[in-house]
Amino acid sequence: MQFGADHVVVRVPATSANLGPGFDALGLALALYDELEVRLVASDGVVVDVYGEGAGQVPTDEEHLVVRALRHTLDLVGASQTGLRMTCSNAIPHGRGLGSSAAAVVAGVVAARALLADPRVLDSRAVLAIATEFEGHPDNAAPAITGGATVAWQEADGPRAVGLEVDPSIVATVLVPDARLATSRARAVLPADVPHADAAFNAGRAALLVEALARRPELLLAATEDRLHQAYRSEVMASSAELLNALRAEGFAATVSGAGPTVLVLAPDDDVPALDRVLAGLVDGVAGWRALRPGVAAEGARARRVVSARGTPSGTIQ
Numbered sequence: 001m002q003f004g005a006d007h008v009v010v011r012v013p014a015t016s017a018n019l020g021p022g023f024d025a026l027g028l029a030l031a032l033y034d035e036l037e038v039r040l041v042a043s044d045g046v047v048v049d050v051y052g053e054g055a056g057q058v059p060t061d062e063e064h065l066v067v068r069a070l071r072h073t074l075d076l077v078g079a080s081q082t083g084l085r086m087t088c089s090n091a092i093p094h095g096r097g098l099g100s101s102a103a104a105v106v107a108g109v110v111a112a113r114a115l116l117a118d119p120r121v122l123d124s125r126a127v128l129a130i131a132t133e134f135e136g137h138p139d140n141a142a143p144a145i146t147g148g149a150t151v152a153w154q155e156a157d158g159p160r161a162v163g164l165e166v167d168p169s170i171v172a173t174v175l176v177p178d179a180r181l182a183t184s185r186a187r188a189v190l191p192a193d194v195p196h197a198d199a200a201f202n203a204g205r206a207a208l209l210v211e212a213l214a215r216r217p218e219l220l221l222a223a224t225e226d227r228l229h230q231a232y233r234s235e236v237m238a239s240s241a242e243l244l245n246a247l248r249a250e251g252f253a254a255t256v257s258g259a260g261p262t263v264l265v266l267a268p269d270d271d272v273p274a275l276d277r278v279l280a281g282l283v284d285g286v287a288g289w290r291a292l293r294p295g296v297a298a299e300g301a302r303a304r305r306v307v308s309a310r311g312t313p314s315g316t317i318q
Contacts, residue, residue, distance in 0.1 A: 001079040004117030006040040007306040012107045013147065013297040014092040015099030016174070016264045017139040020224030020255040021205035026164075027099075027150050028264075029143035029297035030172060034103050036066060036088045037306075038111045043083040053090035053100070065101060065134075069108025073130055077121050079112075095180030097258035102140035105131045106301050110145075114303035125158070132159040140258065147300035149213055165214035166296055171272050175263040175279075178288045181237055186259035190232050198227035217268040220253035224266065230256050237261040243282060243289075250278050 014032040018024070034053075046067055048060040058064060062071075067084060074081060092100045109130050113122040122130075124145055131141035138152035142161035152161035205225050212223035233256065234241035240261040247254035247265060252275055257264040267275050283289045 001074075001077045001121065002117040003040065003079065003115050004119075005115050005305040007037070008111055008114040008303050009035070009037050009306055010107045010111045010114070010301065010303045011035045012103045012110070012144055012301040013299075014294070015102060015140045015143045016097070016172070016257040016262075017099065018226075018229065018255065018258060019149075019209060019264070019266075020226040020230070020253075021202040021209060021228070022139075022151070023202065023226070023228045024137045024139050025151055025153060026206065026209065027139045027143040027152065028166075028172065029147045029149075029300060030098070030174065030294045031297040032091050032098070032174075032292065032294040033297075034088065034090045034092050034100075034107060036086060036107055036111070038070070038115070039085040040115065041083040041085050046084045046086070048084075048086045048088065050088045050090065052088075053092055054088075054094050055090070057094070065104040066108040066111070069105040069130070069134060070112045071108075072134075073109045073112035073122070074115075076130065077112075077116065079116060093176055093262070095182060096176055097181070097183075097186075097256065097260045097262045098174065098176070099140040099144060099258060101183075102131065102135055102144050103301075105134040106141055106144045110301045110303045114305060125160075128152075128161060129158045143297075143300065145300045147297050149296075151210070164210055167214060167217050167268075169269045170213065170217050170220075170296065171267050171269050172294065172296055173265040173267070173275065173279075174257060174292045174294065175243060175265070175283055176290050176292060177239060177261050179239075179261060181259065181261045183259040185236055186233050189236055190229055194228055202226060202228050213266075217266075220266050220268075221248070221251060224253040224255050226255065233260055239288075246282055247278065252278065 014030040017027045019026045132138040138159040142150040142152040149164040209223035212219040
């Protein structure tokens with residue numbers, strides 16, 4: 001497979017998975033973005049410059065997650081490997097349950113696709129499959145690729161995802177703590193088995209959430225109830241659990257974002273002033289927490305070819 005560009009720019013959104021009851025299935029893209037530039041260079045080495053989130057903390061060589069995903073994708077399509085110069089400008093907090101690792105993987109795969117002479121060899125299903133191979137499950141990768149809300153699942157021949165409607169009145173607020181939590185630690189506290197009644201409860205709430213997101217935002221509080229993972233995880237994110245419970249007691253649809261410890265709140269725009277008043281007492285000015293209101297990202301990862309000295313044409317690769 002030949003290259004069709006030597007310089008691409010990629011933007012990929014943050015994501016929040018689970019949304020309460022939709023464990024490992026539901027996800028939502030948030031308008032908080034990592035942006036990166038990738039250049040092919042003649043040398044064999046890799047140079048990665050990282051600004052913003054993760055600067056000074058993530059690898060800046062072949063072990064960088066974007067580089068690993070990019071190289072793996074090039075291998076899969078039979079493209080030759082080359083030196084890389086990459087600049088990452090990150091706005092997605094790391095280790096907070098906002099899909100930073102999924103964003104990095106998707107960015108690497110989408111960058112590789114945009115560099116190819118024929119990007120059509122990697123359709124969205126292939127991108128999802130590669131990202132899921134890295135992530136282990138597709139709940140964050142799916143909305144990072146497509147934008148909006150998604151439900152993702154696994155088939156025998158690979159992961160699948162479909163988009164869900166999101167009522168435009170729904171406002172997403174994320175409450176981000178300074179503390180990090182590794183996904184592996186958050187998963188380690190989950191039991192191997194759960195009561196049948198809890199599984200049935202979550203199935204009903206997840207189905208209700210699809211309707212609440214699309215047409216009935218007033219049902220979000222009931223639709224985001226969960227019995228499969230959040231209570232078990234409270235022991236490793238006590239402050240997040242306390243905040244979540246306080247918000248729900250005030251009538252707001254608060255959930256753990258992904259594996260946590262960020263708290264996601266979904267509210268109709270008419271309820272936002274009341275939410276802000278409650279947050280003023282719970283979060284504003286409290287050390288270790290910040291509130292962000294990024295909005296729902298309608299678009300997923302996008303890559304743009306940059307005109308180079310070789311005259312490579314520019315264009316957006318979806």
